[in-house]
Amino acid sequence: MHLKSEYQNKLVLAEEAVQVIESGDWIDYGFGLTGPYELDKALARRKDELFNVNIRNTLGLWPHFSIDSDPTGEHFTLNTWHFSSAAREFYSKGLAYYIPMKFNELPMLTRNDCIPARVFMASVSPMDNHGFFSFGVGAAGNMASIENAEYVILEVNENIPRVLGGNQENIHISQVNFVVEGPNPELLTLPATEPSETDKKIAQNIIHKLYDGCCIQLGIGGIPSAVGNLVAQSDLKDLGVHTEMYVDAYIKMTKAGKITGLRKSIDKYKQVFSFALGSQELYEFIDDNPGVAAYSVDYTNNPYIISQIDDFVSINACIEVDLFGQVSSETVGTRHISGTGGQVDFVEGAYRSKNGQSFICMPSTYKTSNQVTSRIKPILAHGTVVTGTRSATHMIVTEYGIANMKGKSTWERAEALINISHPSFRDELIKEASAMKIWRKSNKIK
Ligand SMILES: CC(=O)SCCNC(=O)CCNC(=O)[C@H](O)C(C)(C)COP(=O)(O)OP(=O)(O)OC[C@H]1O[C@@H](n2cnc3c(N)ncnc32)[C@H](O)[C@@H]1OP(=O)(O)O
Ligand SMILES: CCCC(=O)O
Known part of the structure; x- marks a missing residue:
């Protein structure tokens, strides 16, 4: 017919x-x-x-x-x-x-x-x-x-x-x-995310880890947006994109000539993603654009596929981390916030990529109108769901630096994490770590 x-x-x-x-x-x-x-x-x-x-x-x-x-x-x-x-x-x-x-x-x-x-x-x-x-x-x-x-x-x-x-x-x-x-409703657009000063500091910590030819995955929010801005202003070149979510930061980097996909080991020259969400400019950019390719998520997020891309860099956000290196990105206690999404896929895939790096980012503190709490906690709150298990966690980033969890004993993890916590919570965290038997007398705080 x-x-x-x-x-x-x-x-x-x-x-x-x-x-x-x-x-x-x-x-x-x-x-x-x-x-x-x-x-x-x-x-x-x-x-x-x-x-x-x-x-x-x-x-x-x-x-x-x-x-x-x-x-x-x-x-x-x-x-x-x-x-x-x-x-x-x-x-x-x-x-x-x-x-x-x-x-x-x-x-x-x-x-x-x-x-x-x-x-x-x-x-x-x-x-x-x-x-x-x-x-x-x-x-x-x-x-x-x-x-x-x-x-x-x-x-x-x-x-x-x-x-x-x-x-x-x-x-x-x-x-x-x-x-x-239908009545052709307009697509939801996300307002441009203006990175906070803290987001910018976190992005500064990550940008030093990027180099020509890296392949980047960014999540949603202020930190990825700040990373995109820094990349756009940097001397980096021939970066690749392989991500679950296509966000505005990629357009900024593309327009600045930073993304070519030249060095991607698979899907060379293509920006690969599974879904898109952002500005109207983004929806126009991906329309009929042969430089981008949409895939089913069992391809984009498959840790085995990700691992085949050398120099992979994954950058996502979390809510809290405990001193063992367990990452929570989806609940606060039993209050459900978002979901596991693709975070675990990219942490696992990036670690297996040759020279791969995965960064899980958060500001060191969470502020409400009347309280400031540390996001690095001795233990996660009762009921909090663990998104990234401690054995999977790679690098945790705050505005105070990067803590690599891989290959580290519990006391080394506690030391690395307390070193990137907010200074006003460090004494309390050391006290708790000692009580939890994950602190040695020789541990050092910078
Ligand atoms: C969509 C993508 O990220 S694709 C990348 C791969 N996927 C993932 O990483 C999935 C898991 N990660 C996520 O869902 C997100 O990155 C998050 C939730 C961790 C952070 O996202 P953001 O947009 O920066 O979260 P935001 O700061 O707006 O917080 C979301 C809610 O959690 C609350 N919240 C965040 N941190 C805390 C905390 N430490 N204590 C209490 N509440 C908190 C906020 O108040 C907010 O609640 P509200 O909307 O009712 O006010
Ligand atoms: C399920 C899609 C969103 C995410 O990975 O966070």
Whole structure:
């Protein structure tokens, strides 16, 4: 059948498309910015007829019309692979639950372990001349979801860029049951992150560890942004990009001529990622850009793939670290903040790369309006989930320096970590370390 006729035959209103959903169903939503908008709104309107519908999403970057419509949680339940601030809010009301994952395993978990979603709904770019719709802003695990789904429903959004691949970054009209033309809502944009003075100091500590030809992975937030600024102003050259999340810092570095990918041992010359989130400039930059490639996350985040890239540098953030070198990046006590995401994948992959380095960063203290606490703690708070086990942790960075945990005994770790803690907490940390039998009399504080 001609592609355009096939498209027209499958084109329905959102109200009609969501009629296939039944009580008791599991529905997978497209990853991140490929989550549905108009379809979720139409689902919310069916609330009173549906019970116990489980929605699985990641990051939740669109409004949650269905969850908002049901304060009782009898009709719709949100299950999410990574919390956004909206999910934190729903979680506190008992309407959302976290699904633990290592991000590289998302497609595998979807294919092999999860209750299969009967319905998959996603936002995509308009169909191209070959019958493909792009999920390049959120390739991650979408194709794994559709392989198990009985119904695949796409919502076309003209604002979604067409991103080239890679693998599993698009879907063909022949794999789709229904197409909906939505109101083309604008994509969420992240405000430009202005790095704090502390972020800049942390970035300064890392920049000295970078050299020509490194391949960089950056997470979200002020520190990666500060690293991007410093790289853009540096003499570094021929850097590569292999990351799960494409962020604005890469554009700055690219425009400054620092990124060529010339020395990448795989995917030479390409900037590789699995999803994108940032400014409007970013969405325009990745649109039809042959210099970037979107991949399924079981490729980008696979520690074995990462390890094949020499001189890999991974830079991510955490919430707290204890004196054993255990890293917490997802909860504070039992209060759920975000998720494991790809942090563990990159820590493991980068360490196995030839000359690879992984940096987990945090300011030395956490400040609220009436309290300053050390983020380096003798032990993690009761209920805090460990994201990076002590045996996996490589380098921890604060504004006071870098502490390498690899190959270090417990007393050496305590010494290295206290040396990068805030000076006003060091005496207390030494006292606690002594009580925990991980401090020797010969230990030194700089
Ligand atoms: C998306 C990516 O990062 S891709 C890279 C790989 N993936 C990962 O590293 C996943 C795990 N890491 C993460 O999720 C993030 O990097 C984080 C959460 C560790 C840090 O992200 P940031 O955006 O810098 O976090 P931010 O400082 O805004 O804190 C998030 C929340 O935790 C709270 N928080 C942070 N640190 C603390 C602390 N030490 N004590 C108590 N609360 C804290 C903040 O108050 C905030 O809560 P609120 O939104 O209710 O105000
Ligand atoms: C799940 C995607 C986000 C992250 O890795 O932090």
